[in-house]
Amino acid sequence: MIDFEQRPTYDVNDLVEIVRILRAPGGCPWDREQDHQSIRRNLLEEAYEAAEAIDEKDPEHLKEELGDVLLQVVFHAQMEKEAGGFGLDQVADGVCKKLIYRHPHVFGDVHVDGSGEVLQNWEELKRKEKHQETAADSVDAVAKSLPGLWRAEKVQKKAAKAGFDWPDVSGALEKLREETGELEAAIREGSNVSEELGDLLFAAVNVARFVKADPEDALSAACDKFARRFRGVEEAALAQGRRLEDMSLAEMDALWDQVKRKEA
Numbered sequence: 300m301i302d303f304e305q306r307p308t309y310d311v312n313d314l315v316e317i318v319r320i321l322r323a324p325g326g327c328p329w330d331r332e333q334d335h336q337s338i339r340r341n342l343l344e345e346a347y348e349a350a351e352a353i354d355e356k357d358p359e360h361l362k363e364e365l366g367d368v369l370l371q372v373v374f375h376a377q378m379e380k381e382a383g384g385f386g387l388d389q390v391a392d393g394v395c396k397k398l399i400y401r402h403p404h405v406f407g408d409v410h411v412d413g414s415g416e417v418l419q420n421w422e423e424l425k426r427k428e429k430h431q432e433t434a435a436d437s438v439d440a441v442a443k444s445l446p447g448l449w450r451a452e453k454v455q456k457k458a459a460k461a462g463f464d465w466p467d468v469s470g471a472l473e474k475l476r477e478e479t480g481e482l483e484a485a486i487r488e489g490s491n492v493s494e495e496l497g498d499l500l501f502a503a504v505n506v507a508r509f510v511k512a513d514p515e516d517a518l519s520a521a522c523d524k525f526a527r528r529f530r531g532v533e534e535a536a537l538a539q540g541r542r543l544e545d546m547s548l549a550e551m552d553a554l555w556d557q558v559k560r561k562e563a
Contacts, residue, residue, distance in 0.1 A: 301320055301325065301326070303316070303317070303320060311369075311373075314369065314370065314373055315373055315377070315387055318330075318370070318373050318374055318377045319377055322377055322378070322381065333374070333378070334378065335375060335378060338371065338374060338375075341371055342368075342371040342375070343444075345364065345367040345368045345370075345371055346368055348364045348367065349361065349364035349365055349367070349368050351364075352364045352365075372387070372390070373387060376389075376390050397428075400424060400428065401420075401421050401424045401425065401428075403420070403424075404417065404420070422460075434457065434458065434460070434461035434463075437457045437460075437461075438454055438457045438458060441453045441454050441457065446515055447500070448500070448504055448514040448515045448518060449514070449515055451500070451501050451504040451505075451514070452504050452507070452508055452513075452514055455504065455505055455508055456508065459508075465505075465509075467509070468506060468509035468510060471502070471505040471506045471508075471509050472506060474502045474505065475499070475502040475503055475505070475506055477502075478495070478498045478499040478501075478502040479499060481495050481498065481499075482495040482496055482498075482499050528555060528558050528559060528562075531554075531558035531561070532551060532554045532555050532558055535554045535557060535558065536551075536554060
């Protein structure tokens with residue numbers, strides 16, 4: 300039996316101690332077996348679940364999901380501490396120093412006029428901090444682990460700050476049409492299809508950037524719309540006493556149009 304005082308409420312220090320106990324001899328075999336790589340996906344999944352709770356505007360759900368994110372942070376810090384590296388205090392120390400450094404208008408004598416200048420100063424300080432001396436350094440520094448659409452957007456924004464950009468959305472739209480043609484050609488020829496598809500998606504993100512639409516949100520909304528309409532098609536088929544599997548594509552398309560008209 301582990302010597303741990305169970306109480307009605309706990310704090311962050313208790314969480315750190317619980318994770319230490321789980322990782323220690325006599326704790327949990329599964330927890331002891333984990334390393335940074337084995338629970339990498341857990342951190343990503345918990346972050347997305349917290350984001351979903353934000354979208355739901357559900358404080359209780361958000362509290363729970365933020366706890367799961369915090370657990371992942373404590374877990375990774377504990378593994379490093381066991382290896383003789385940093386601990387949670389060093390994680391907190393690093394982010395505190397970063398916040399102080401990147402807010403000289405709060406902790407220093409820099410004057411700013413509005414949030415626009417705050418963001419501009421933040422980016423300049425970040426580049427100095429990360430030793431990003433060129434625009435290409437800034438592009439290369441965009442995290443490769445980001446979802447593809449967000450990574451594309453950030454890469455494009457970094458390049459745009461160096462002046463590598465169209466003056467308006469018309470250029471982005473023309474590029475999108477061009478990439479569509481190149482994808483069609485690649486499909487006909489049976490070569491470089493994946494590469495050309497990637498170029499098409501990258502071009503679509505550029506359009507999203509110009510019209511100030513979040514590409515991930517736009518695609519997620521499209522998925523929701525498709526799922527909603529697909530359910531409507533299936534329900535319409537069942538109302539006719541039929542299954543989708545037994546219908547032709549033309550028949551399903553007709554039901555799709557019917558569902559779509561109802562939404563209009």
